[in-house]
Amino acid sequence: MKALLKTITTSEWRFVCWLTLAVLALTGLPYLYGSWSAPAGTTYDGxxxxAPGDVPVYYSYLYQxxxxxxxxxxxxTDEPQPLGTFNVWWFLVGTVARWLNLSPPLAFQLSRLLMIPVFTAVAYVFLSYIFSERAQRQLALVFLLFSSGLGVYAAGLLKVASVTDAETxxxxxxxxITEAVTFNALYQTPHFIASLTLMLLIFLLTLLAWERHRVxxxxxxxxxxxxxxNFHPYxxxxIFGVLGLYLAIKTWQAKKILWWQAGYLGLVFLISLPSIAYHVWLLSSSPVIGQRALQNVTAISPWPFVLIGYGLLWPGLIVGVFYAWKKQHMNHQLQFLLVWFVVAVALIYSPLPFHSRYTQGLHVVLVTFTVVGLSGIWDDCRLRLTPGRFDFWFRNPTLWLLLxxxxxxxSNLYSxxxxxxxFSAKPAVVEPIFYLPNDAVVAMSWLGGQPAGTVLAAEIPSKFLPGFSGHVVYAAHDDETxxxxxxxxxxxWFYADNKNDQAKQRFLLDRQISYVFYSAYERELGSFNPAGKDYLELVFDTPTAQIYRVNR
Incomplete structure (x- = not known):
């Protein structure tokens, strides 16, 4: 590792720092603007x-x-849960939040921003392992941080409601898909950034262990x-599919068993095995965790949308492989990336239910071979074009930037x-999702100091009640509930009308619901009015949000 780090110059690290600052600005300023532009009487929820659906889940972990x-x-979900899960990532972030008294949304965003420099540094070291030339390393980092597909152009031709059903x-x-493109991960959540960072590090360290016989x-x-x-068992x-297949290919090429390499891989597996075993035990021991895993299917869009989603990086892969073979530059690093590509595609379309998750890292492979292809085109055109034409097409920064x-x-600019x-126009369909009424937020915070109990609320308040109060909600999330x-x-049904009080009281008691949340979100569901109900007691009141305790 020291020898690899010595190949990276100070000017290269300076380049990495500038790109890191650009990513921090591009992925941080929209959140700041969202908070700054919150309408009067509302709070920006982050x-x-x-992919906004899962962020409140992470808030709930941080609150706990x-x-x-x-x-x-x-x-x-309101089912009894005798077992909890030790999630080391959120434990670390939540512990820092407790020490610094940070709110869950603020801790979430600060940890995301702090992980970006870590990722860019690790990514550049990994790319330096792949490429020896400075220009290729830097171009690869630019592509890794800022490239994506052509989805923005297809979005103008498609209406998602007309082409999407419940299953697909x-x-x-x-x-x-957050995992599919590196920029999406950097823009979205800290643990996805940590996930890709760790994937690159584990691959790099294992490859170096094989090459240099360093246990x-x-x-x-x-x-x-x-x-x-522990936090991403998927x-x-x-990890072991890519490393195992690559080792098998190397064994076949060497025509002998590579005992040292097999031993190193076995060591990596044995050290990591407790985390794998822990999740197997959780799945078999907790009905709630087991059922949640069964219904937490992360499907991927059909293959045409995968092709569009990576756009010209697909031709980049083909051209890169072509030039690597043509110039006999298909070294062991590029062979490893091809194995990674094969395993990733196989897992994406395997019977395992985590298809979209297995797109993580595929962007790294596509970007790397795209840079190999561009380098090959550069070399060929430098020989075939006149100096004037070559300078126009290949030494024209403005043209390259526009292209x-x-x-x-x-697509990243579109996002x-x-x-x-x-955040600026605040369309009526999205404003209630991004901006919560202050009265509702105050009510949630007050509830955090009350005895534990299940809360009944509309979908949007139910998504934030766990992360703002630490209370269980009845129904909120299609995967977590x-x-x-x-x-x-x-x-x-409960909020639709002001009738059927006996049935509603029985429903609350049977489901052991302790609190009924009543705000603008619940009023939109119907004419139910909790005031005056003998089975409900008003325990918290603001002009637009109330909390009622269920009488038993």
Whole structure:
């Protein structure tokens, strides 16, 4: 590792720092603007248009850890949970939030921003392992941080409501799958950034252990994998599938068993095994965790939307492989990346239910081979074109910037511009999702100091109540709430009218619901009025949000 780091010059690290600052600005300013532009009487909740559904779940983890819990529970479902989960990532972030007295949204965003420099540094070291030339390293980092697909152009031709059903989300993956594109991960959540960072580190350390016969690298790689699989167990098939297949190919090429390499890989596996075993035990021991895993299917869009989602990076892969073979530059680093590509695609379309998750890292492979292809085209055209034409096409920074923004960076710019538009124009369909009434936030905070109990509320308050109060909600999230499709209609039924009080009282008692939340969100569901109900007692009141305790 020291020898690899010595190949990186001070000017290269300066370049990495400038790109890091650009990413921090591009992914941080929209959130600041969203908070700054909050309408009077509202609070910005930290969400944006890209995959907002799971962020409140992470808030709930942070709230629990900040409150002193070590094992977090699923607060989005009302079934009894004797077992919690130790999630090392959110435990660390939540502990810092407790020390610094940070709110869950603020701790979430600060940890995301802090992880970006860590990722860019690790990514550049990994790219330096792949490329020896400075120009290729820097170009690869630019592509890794800012490139995506052509989904923005397809979005103008498609209407998502007309092409999507309950089972399949037919939409370009660069516009909705966080793991698929590096920029999406950097823009979205800290633990996805940590996930990709750890994946690169584990691969790099294991490869270096094989090459240099350093058991210490394997030990550190195993410890990182132990940490990694605790909070993202989905990726052990990626890590060991890629490394195992690559080792098998190398064994076949060597025509002998590579005992040292096999031993190092076995060491990485054995050190990380407790985290894998822990999750297997949780799945078998907790009905809630087991059922949640069964219904937490992360499907991917059909293959045309995958092609669109990576756009010109697909031709970049083909051209890069062509030039690597043509010039006999298909070294072991590029061979490893090809193995990574094969395993990733196999897992994406495997029977395992985590298809979209297995797109993580695929962007790294596509970007790397795209840079190999561009380097090959550069070399060929320098020989075939006149100096004037070559300078116009290849030494023209303005042209390259425009081409990059138009054909590689447009979807990322779209994601940022869409958020800025939503925060500025505040369309009626999205404003209630991003901006919570202050009265509702105050009510949630007050509830955090009350005895634990299940809360009945509309969908949007239910998403934030766990992260703002630490209370369990009846129905809120289609993955985290067990049997959500059966529970959600009952929420609509409860708030739909002001009748059937006996049935509603029985429902509250049978489901052991302790609190009924009543705000503008619940009023939109119907004419139910909790005031005067003998089975409900007003315990917290603001002009627009009330909390009622269920009398037993």
């Amino acid at each position: 969400l944006h248009a890209l 850890i900040k409150a002193g819990e070590v094992l977090v529970k699923d607060l989005f 989300y037919r939409w370009p993956i660069d516009l909705w 210490s690298y394997a030990v550190v790689g195993g410890l990182l994998a132990l940490f990694y699989f 990726y052990w098939p990626v 990059f923004l138009g054909f590689f960076g447009a 940022v511009a869409r958020d800025l538009y939503y 067990l049997y959500f499709e059966a529970k959600q209609p009952l929420v609509f």
